[in-house]
Each structure stands twice: as C-alpha cells, then as structure tokens.
Amino acid sequence: MAGRSDLTSHAYRTLRASILAEDDTCIWCGHPGSDATDHLTPVARGGAPIDRDNLAPIHGVAGCPTCGRKCNNEKGTRPLAQASRLVTSRDWYAGPT
Ligand SMILES: [Zn+2]
Numbered sequence: 754m755a756g757r758s759d760l761t762s763h764a765y766r767t768l769r770a771s772i773l774a775e776d777d778t779c780i781w782c783g784h785p786g787s788d789a790t791d792h793l794t795p796v797a798r799g800g801a802p803i804d805r806d807n808l809a810p811i812h813g814v815a816g817c818p819t820c821g822r823k824c825n826n827e828k829g830t831r832p833l834a835q836a837s838r839l840v841t842s843r844d845w846y847a848g849p850t
C-alpha cells in the first residue's frame with residue numbers, strides 16, 4: 754500500500770510543474786517567481802488535492818525574491834477568499850492611525 758502516496762505526490766509534482774511553467778505569479782503577493790502551489794480550497798475543507806483548478810502558484814519555503822515574504826506560510830491553510838479579505842483589510846489600515 755506504499756504505492757498510493759508515491760503516485761499521489763508524483764502526480765502532484767507533475768501538475769505543480771506544469772502550473773508553474775504556465776504562470777508563476779503568486780496568488781498571495783502578486784509577484785512572479787513562485788516555486789510552490791497552494792490549494793485554493795484546502796484539502797481539509799473538501800478541496801480536490803490534485804486538481805489544476807484548485808491549485809495556484811504561491812511562494813514556498815524560499816520566499817518571494819521581490820518582497821521576501823513567505824507567502825505559503827503567511828496564507829497557511831485558509832481558503833484564498835478568506836485570506837485575501839484579511840490582506841485587504843490590513844491594507845486599509847496602512848495609513849496613519
Ligand atoms: Zn508571493
């Protein structure tokens with residue numbers, strides 16, 4: 754039964770490579786150079802683990818070469834809609850308090 758997870762991670766890596774080859778613009782910070790993919794709907798919340806439509810480019814452990822953020826870490830496992838609302842509301846508070 755060891756084969757199943759091997760197959761899954763191989764399929765995931767293949768899909769990730771093809772997504773990043775097509776577009777490596779990070780869904781979190783908007784800069785290019787993503788080296789990872791993130792699930793738009795987390796698998797834990799019923800998202801498809803290996804589905805092109807549920808995966809998007811994001812900066813992984815190496816961080817963003819442009820802004821230095823570790824986007825995948827920052828986003829965590831929140832769904833993108835919820836996470837980007839947090840980012841947006843943070844931006845609203847960027848002015849003087
Ligand atoms: Zn990023």
Ligand SMILES: [Zn+2]
Nearest residue numbers: 782784817820
């Ligand atoms: Zn960035």
